[in-house]
Amino acid sequence: MMPWYRSPTARDWTSSFASGDAHAFHRSLPGYTPTPLVPVPDLAGELGVGRVLVKDESSRLGLPAFKVLGASWACRQVLQQRPGATLVTATEGNHGRAVARMAAHFGVEATVFVPEVMLPETAARIAGEGAKVVWVGGDYDAAVRRAAEFADGHPDRALVQDTAWDGYEQVPAWIVEGYQTLLAEVDAQLEGPPDLVAVPVGVGSLAETVVRHYRRPGTTHPSVLSVEPDAAACVLASLTAGRPVTVPTAATLMAGLNCGTMSRSAWPVLRAGCDVAVAVSDDEALRAVDDLGRLGVSSGPSGAATLAGVRAVLTDPRRRAALDLGHDAVVVLLSTEGPVR
Template identity: 35%
Template sequence: MSRFTIPMNIADNGWFNGQGMALFSREPALKARAFHQQLPGYQPTPLYAMNAFAKALGVSQVWVKDESRRFGLNAFKMLGGAYAIARLYCQKYQIDINNFSFEQCRNSPREKMTFATTTDGNHGRGVAWAAKELGQHAVIYMPKGSSQERVDHITRLGAECIVTDMNYDDTVRLTERTATEHGWEVVQDTAWEGYTEIPTWIMQGYATLAVEAAEQMPVAPTHVFLQAGVGAMAAGVLGYLVDVYGAEKLHSVIVEPDRADCLYRSGRSGTITPVGGDMNTIMAGLACGEPNPLGWPLLRNCAHQFISCDDRVAALGMRVLGNPLQGDTPVISGESGAVTMGVLAAVMFHPQKQDLMQQLGLDESSRILLISTEGDTDVQHYREVVWEGKHSISGCNNQEHQHG
C-alpha cells in the first residue's frame, strides 16, 4: 500500500467538560423530526456500512450517512431551512406547528413573506425550496467565487440569487442590512446579538439526520467525525448524539478546511477566534470564518478534537467514497461532504498511521459515524476531482511505496 502525508493538524480540546445543551438535545430533535416526517416525500437517508474500508483501516465499523438523497436536493441543508421557515410562518400567523401544511399555507390569501439568506450553495437551495413550497419569495446572496451551477440550482427554484464581491461572513452582514431595509425575514444558520431564534430552529432541524442515524445503527457509535463551517450542523447533530450516547462515551472530532478553520483555532484558544480573508477552499460549504455563537459552547464542551486539513484531504475522500473497496457501497459525495472520510483515508495511508490512530482514540473496537452532507452539488468540479485527479496526492510528501 502507498504511504503519503497530506497536511492535517489535529488539536486536542483542552476545554472538554462533556456538558450538553438543552437547546440541542433529544427533545427538540425529535420535535423537528416529527415535522419532517409529515412532509410529502420524506424518507430517512440511507446509512451505509463500509465494512471493507473499516477492515482496511483496522476498526470495527465505519458508517456513512448519505445526505445526497435528501428530498432530491442533493444535501442535508433543507432540514434546517424548511423547519425554520415553517416555525417562522407559524409564529407570524399563530398556527400550531403540529398542524402545519405547506400545501394549505401555499393556498392561503395571507400576505406574502420574503425570506433572505446567505449561502455557499446548499443552505440557499433549501431556503429557496421551502419558500417555493410555501408560495413565498426568497432572495439568496452568495459570496464571491460561487459556481454558476450552484447559482442555477437556486434560481430554478424561483428564488432571486445575487453573487457578491465579498467573502461569506461579509455577505451575511450585507444580507442582514438589506433584509432590514426591505422588511424581509432573514433565515440564517449563524447567529449574532439579537438574532438567535431562527438559527436555533435551523440547528434543531439539522438534528433530524442524527435521529435517523441513531435508529439505523445496530449498535452505538464510539466515534463521530463532523465537518464544520460555522458549526451549526456539527453542534445540532452532536448535541443530539451526546444526549443519547453521552459525551464521554462518544469521541467526537470536528473537521474543517485549513483556509477556514475558525473552530480549530477557537478550540485551541478556548474562545471564539474568527478567520478572515478569501478562505479560498474547494470545500465551499465550509468556507466560513466566524463560528456560530449558539453552537460554539456545545462544541467547546463536547468535542474531543478539532482538525484543520488541506483541500487534498477532501479530494481524497471524494475518490474513496466514489470508488470504494469491493463490497462497500459507492457514495457520490461533494467536497464538503467527503472531508471526514478523507481524514480517515489520510490516516490509513499515513506513514505514522498507528500514532494517528492512537491520537484519535481509534482501535479494532471503534465504530465510526460519518455524515456525507452533500452529493455532487458542483458536478463539473466533482468530475475534475474524481475523474481528472484535480487536487491529487501527487504533491504530497510520499514517504514510501510498498505493496500490500
C-alpha cells in the same frame, strides 16, 4: 500533518437538548424518506476499526444535501410567526437553495445573497428554485452581513440564516433543531451507539447539533470529530485559541465549508463537547471523494471531508492513541452533500 485540537474532557460534558417537532414535520413533507447509512467494510479495514458507516446525504427531500432539514424547519417556524414574508438568506450554495425550495413550497418569495466566489452554476441552481439571487463583493461573511441588512427593519422580510450572532439566535436554533432528524435516523439505523462520529464544519451549526445529540444525559457519549478545510478552519482556530476567532478564507473545493466565522451558538457547545478538530486539504478531500465513489457512496468534497479527517486522526499513532479508539470501534461519517455538479 495538519494541526489538530483535542479536548480530553469533552465526553464528560452533558447537554440538554430538546428536538421539538422537527422530525414529525419532516415526515410530513412530500418525498421524505430516511437517507441511507451505508456500511463500507473496505474503509474499516484501512482504518483498523470494526465498522465504518457513511450517512449519505446526496439526496435529501429532492436536494443534494442535508441543509434542507434545517432550512425547512426554520422556514416553517418563521412563517408561522410572519405569514407571507419574503425569506432572506446568504449562502455558499446548499442552504440558499434549500431556503429557495421551501419558499416555493410555502408559496412565498425568497431573496438569496451569494458571495463573489460562488460558481455561476451554483447560483443558477438557486435561481432555478424561483429565488432572486443577489451577488455580493466579498466572501460568505460579507454576504451574511448584506442579507441581514436587507432584512433588518422590514416586517415583510424574514432572515433565515444558519449562523447565530448576538441578537440573532432563535432562527439558527430552529435550524439546529431541524438537523436533529439526521441523527434520529442514525440512531434508528444503528444497532448500538457509535464510538466516533465525524462531522464536516462550516459555521458549526451541524456540529452543534451532533455534539448536543451525543452529549445527552443518560446516553453513551461517543467521540465527535469536526473536520474543516485548511483554507477556512475557524473552528480549529477558535478551539486552539480558547475563544472565537475569525479567520481569512481562501478558495476551496469544499465550498459548503468555506466560512471564516463560527456561529455564536455553536461556540460554547463545541468548546465544551467536541473531542477533536482537524483541517484537511482539497487534495485530501478529493481523494476521499474518489474513494467513496469507488466504494459506492456519492459525495462531494464537503461531505467527503469527514473521511479525510478520520484518516488524518486514525492513521497517526499518537492521535489515535489519544482517542483511545479500539479495533472493534464503530465509526460514522456524515457525508453531507452529493457530488458537485
